[in-house]
Amino acid sequence: MEIILLKDIDTLGERHEVVSVKPGYARNYLIPGKLALTANATNRAKLEKLRSDEAAHEAERIAVYKVLAAKLEGQVLRIGAKAGTTGKIFGSVTNVQIMQALKDQMGIEVIRKKIELAEEVKVIGSYVANINFHPEVHATVKFEVVEE
Secondary structure, eight states, X not given: OEEEESSOBTTTBOTTOEEEOOHHHIIIIITTTTSEEEXXXXXHHHHHHHXXXXXXXXHHHHHHHHHHHHHHTTOEEEEEEOBOTTSEEEEEEOHXXXXXXXXXXXXXXXXXXXXXXXXXXXXXXXXXXXXXXXXXXXXXXXXXXXXX
C-alpha cells in the first residue's frame, strides 16, 4: 500500500514522501495516528499543492532571515556581568543572555538554540557568537562582556 508521510519517520522516510508499506501498518498505525495519508489521486494532488506552498513559504522565511543577518552585521552587543578584580566573571555568559541582549538592544528575537558560542565566556572581553537562522542563512554577532 502506498502512503504519503505527513511527518518524518526514521524507519520509513521523510515528510511528504510517498512510500510503500504493509496495509496493516498503514491502516492500524500510520493513518489513525495522523502520520500518513493514503496515496490516492486526490491526496497526491494535495501533496503537490502543499509542496509548492511550502516552497514559497520557505523562500519568504529565508528572505526575512537574510534581512536579520544583514542587520546584525557589524553590530556589537554589550552584556554586563559581575566580575572579580582579575576580570573573571562570576558564572559565565550563555546563549540565553545573548538572546536577551539581542532582544533588548536591537529588537531582534532569536530562539536561544540557534545561538552557538565557540568558547565558554568566563572573562571580561570581546567574543563572537554564531546564529544559525536556517541551514542556508548564518550570521555572526560580536559582543563585549563588560563589568556591571
